[in-house]
Each structure stands twice: as C-alpha cells, then as structure tokens.
Amino acid sequence: MDTEEATTAAETPPAADGSRWFYGCWIAAIALLALFALAAHAVTEFEKSLDGDGQMEQPGRSGSAYQPLGPGTTARYEDGLRVTVSAPEAHDDGTYSLTVTYKNGTDEGLALDGDSYPASLAVRAGEAHDEYATVYTVRQLDGAKSAAALAQPLPEDDERTVPLRLKPSRKGIPVTVEVSTPTPGSRETAHFQLTLG
Incomplete structure (x- = not known):
C-alpha cells in the first residue's frame, strides 16, 4: 500500500461509510413518514371542506330524523x-x-x-x-x-x-x-x- 492509499484509508474508515448510510436511511424514513402524515391531514381537511363544517360526525346513529339520537347522547x-x-x-x-x-x-x-x-x-x-x-x-x-x-x-x-x-x-x-x-x-x-x- 503506498502513502496516498494509506492516507485515504485513514481519513475514511469503513465504519464511517456504513453509519452515514444508516443515518441517512433513518432521516429519509422519518421525512417520508412526516410527508405522509401531512398528506393525510390535507386530504381530511379537503374532505371536510367538501362536506361543510356543519356535518355531524359520530359513531352509531346519525342524528337524522330517521336515526334520532337518544337522551343523554x-x-x-x-x-x-x-x-x-x-x-x-x-x-x-x-x-x-x-x-x-x-x-x-x-x-x-x-x-x-x-x-x-x-x-x-x-x-x-x-x-x-x-x-x-x-x-x-x-x-x-x-x-x-x-x-x-x-x-x-x-x-x-x-x-x-x-x-x-x-x-x-x-x-x-x-x-x-x-x-x-x-x-x-x-x-x-x-x-x-x-x-x-
């Protein structure tokens, strides 16, 4: 191994390349999840804007005349x-x-x-x-x-x-x-x- 190769090997050890790749993947995965969450929130808000804010949203009976809510609900x-x-x-x-x-x-x-x-x-x-x-x-x-x-x-x-x-x-x-x-x-x-x- 000549002096130039030895200097390059000393500056970038193999472990540093592997950990950089590992951390880069984690950062990319977190960024992708954040983008997915933002997209899901945007779709939900868009759906609400189509419905209008005055729509009821509850589990079970709808509260309409044909599915009225009961006392205490x-x-x-x-x-x-x-x-x-x-x-x-x-x-x-x-x-x-x-x-x-x-x-x-x-x-x-x-x-x-x-x-x-x-x-x-x-x-x-x-x-x-x-x-x-x-x-x-x-x-x-x-x-x-x-x-x-x-x-x-x-x-x-x-x-x-x-x-x-x-x-x-x-x-x-x-x-x-x-x-x-x-x-x-x-x-x-x-x-x-x-x-x-």
Missing part, C-alpha cells in the same frame, strides 16, 4: 360544536324538565339566536320522522327563559346549558327535540327522541 359536528340533550326528569305536577347543552369547540363565537325562524331549538310531540303528530301534544312552559339563554352568542371554548320545562298531553308520549342553527342549511339539524314518562 351528543351530536358532534365536524367544526367542533357538541350538543347534548339530557334525559327528562319527571316532576310531581306532571311536567318534565331537561337540558340542552351547547359546547363550542369551534374556532370562533357561535350565534345560537333564540329568535330565529325556524327556531334553532324546537320541541314537538311525536317521533323524529313524524312531523305531523296530532294524537298528543307537548307544551313548552319556559319558552322565554330558553330563548333568553339562546339570545347571546356562545364564545369559543365555552359551554351553555338551556333549560326546558315540558307539559305533555299525557304520560308516555314520544317527544322530539330538534337543534339547528339560525342560518338554515349551514348546519345539519340534530334530532333527539325522548319519551316523557
């Missing part, structure tokens, strides 16, 4: 809004109370607007898919109190509970609670079906 929207309707509580005077809780996980304040038409929170007798039940009725006794709770916008990362006091025409009737937004079409209406009695 939560309607989950893609933009972060969560709406939960409690189970009804019976009172000695034949009335029932329940609550509708809005949790604003969106990135802005949310108008609940209790004076909008159609109402952003509606209670009616009958099953969710039956809009014209006439055999029985339900009256909301505290409409002004509920409208006042809905009148102010709900700030980002805040929660508001709206009380409802109901008087059914008889015990054991099905009741539907419909939750929508002041701007029709901007958010899917969530249907909750309960039994009073």
Whole structure:
C-alpha cells in the first residue's frame, strides 16, 4: 500500500461509510413518514371542506330524523360544536324538565339566536320522522327563559346549558327535540327522541 492509499484509508474508515448510510436511511424514513402524515391531514381537511363544517360526525346513529339520537347522547359536528340533550326528569305536577347543552369547540363565537325562524331549538310531540303528530301534544312552559339563554352568542371554548320545562298531553308520549342553527342549511339539524314518562 503506498502513502496516498494509506492516507485515504485513514481519513475514511469503513465504519464511517456504513453509519452515514444508516443515518441517512433513518432521516429519509422519518421525512417520508412526516410527508405522509401531512398528506393525510390535507386530504381530511379537503374532505371536510367538501362536506361543510356543519356535518355531524359520530359513531352509531346519525342524528337524522330517521336515526334520532337518544337522551343523554351528543351530536358532534365536524367544526367542533357538541350538543347534548339530557334525559327528562319527571316532576310531581306532571311536567318534565331537561337540558340542552351547547359546547363550542369551534374556532370562533357561535350565534345560537333564540329568535330565529325556524327556531334553532324546537320541541314537538311525536317521533323524529313524524312531523305531523296530532294524537298528543307537548307544551313548552319556559319558552322565554330558553330563548333568553339562546339570545347571546356562545364564545369559543365555552359551554351553555338551556333549560326546558315540558307539559305533555299525557304520560308516555314520544317527544322530539330538534337543534339547528339560525342560518338554515349551514348546519345539519340534530334530532333527539325522548319519551316523557
């Protein structure tokens, strides 16, 4: 081995070439995984933009009129809004109370607007898919109190509970609670079906 070859061999030992290759592969693999994660996130956001943020996204029942949610369950929207309707509580005077809780996980304040038409929170007798039940009725006794709770916008990362006091025409009737937004079409209406009695 002449002096020039010995100098080159001393400057780059064989182990250094192997470890450089090994670290290079690891860096390339990590960069590839990061690019894959970014691409997956971009596809998810693109899909949401096609749906609109007002779509519900929950496992199980969809919350539509034909697959209403039950008492104590939560309607989950893609933009972060969560709406939960409690189970009804019976009172000695034949009335029932329940609550509708809005949790604003969106990135802005949310108008609940209790004076909008159609109402952003509606209670009616009958099953969710039956809009014209006439055999029985339900009256909301505290409409002004509920409208006042809905009148102010709900700030980002805040929660508001709206009380409802109901008087059914008889015990054991099905009741539907419909939750929508002041701007029709901007958010899917969530249907909750309960039994009073």
